[in-house]
Amino acid sequence: MKEKVGADVLILGGGPAGLTAATYASRAKLKVIVVEEGLAGGQAATTYHIANYPGTPGVLSGKELMNNMIDQAKGFGTEIHDLKEVVSLDLQREVKRIITEDVEYEAPVVILATGAESRRLPAEGEADFRGNGIHYCATCDGAMYQDAEEVIVVGGGNSAVEEAVYLTKFAKHVTIIHQFDHYQASKTAQEEAFANQKLSVIWDSEVRSIVGEKHLTGVVIENVKTHEMSTVEANGVFVYIGMQPRTTIFAEQIKLNQWGYVEADDEMRTNLAGVFVAGDVRSKTVRQVATAVGDGAVAAVNAERYLASQKQR
Template sequence: MVHCDVLIIGAGPAGLTAAIYASRSKLHTIVVDSSLPGGQVASTYHISNYPGTNGVIRGIDLMENMKKQALDFGSQIDDMQSIKSINLTGDEKYIQTETNDYYAKSIIIATGAEPRKLPVESEREYRGRGIHYCATCDGALYTDANVIVVGGGTSAVEESLFLTRYAKSITVINRSTEFKASRSSIDELMKNPQINVLWNTEIKEVSGENFVQKVVLYNKENGERKEMDTDGIFVYIGMEPNTSLFKDVLNISEYGYIITDNSMATNIPGVFAAGDIRDKEIRQISTAVGDGTIAGIMAERYISHK
């Protein structure tokens, strides 16, 4: 049995930032994560738009810095802890993992959301080495390059247009026969000479030496397969928020994200949510850190008030 003031679920940017603020306020703070600290960011090869990092920093280095700060202020990080059950009601919240029973006065949920991965066998091998899920984060790496964007929704259309600032050419791979985005965005994309669209098409294979160099495309309409050279692939086929544990107790949006107010508070007193798990418009490292800051401060105020 482990008792603490604040229990944070998730050790990504939002969770570690919340831990920095909570533990700096002299609260007994524990961070629990089902894997190693860092979240998606730790597997990002280069980050060039995080303030104060002197241009480019490796994701794993940025997250090591955040982890060290949290530990230096007194946070405890329990990684590799798979959660079995939760009880968020009452003054004392309860989280059960495979090895511990945690009791906390306040809970901060920062379990994040993950982009749906490109469904090819070599996706993990080339993730961050040619396969990307954030043009804002990684687009500048592809100046004067030929890239592919996978998807047919709003994100695919808008990120394709964003990539025209850097890439020489963009090929959009859409498994459907239409885009599901605003008419104005679609019109802008279709008129752009840098962008070409392949309809009814899927990527079946990705290959290359260290980095992505080729893909195998499959046309669903005629069954044709062909190889295509490319320098990089940006994937926008949806997001999957990690909210399965909380669907029966917290207010969840139609897309599966936790609904909070501006104080990061959920519908249960003492339970806060921060980062990509939260229902909001923009999901970046900097916005996750902002959410974590607010959640850490508000958890301290909640405990002090109680």
């Protein structure tokens, strides 16, 4: 028998959006439970440093910022149930239900804050070397490449360029492989990269396959303009080619846009009554910790209003 647990608000996901929603809702004296598949903190907790979050010393580690958010939410009474894999959920009922391997949660309000995850490298052999040569988090795995001769970073946006600079702390040399002939990263990130002597870039190229047997030894790349193939030797590859929303578990119940992100109005209301959304999983153009936090606050305030209106019925 699964344990049955009730709440006023269930929040799916414990990143910046989910934790902010939890802080606001708990402070409004609602019973709030955050259900998180991994560890609370989300992507932000694995970010090497966050330099533009208001009210902080300027630069601090993502882990530090998220630990502060976790402590704050708990301080107002939020329960965080992490390492809970969601098996199924029913958001269409008046009382929503989220079922994990050992618990059946029920609440009249659910806030979806499941975030997004790294898009996998579409290259032959990626699955074979994932976690063993191919990585998606420099903060998590960069130290494995202390004194490595060569590390590759795939991508050209802010994450790729910033994490490539970070990886030069460990590896002797880092090569960025980018499909275009210019970076999409901010001017600040680009300047830092161009000034770094341990960093170089191969433009107009995409990784086609991974080279190696027991250990990764390099990648085969194709120049997208000339279609010339070449091999670049490397000890490890870090991939930053965009994100994809984590919506699989509720995709059949919630209205999504063409890219799979949850559609909602400015008040964070989805197409289902009592179901709100916040953070990177929402359809929007800017995905930052600051915007996730804003979403979380709006979702929680409107969740509280929804509950009050239900009681008046």
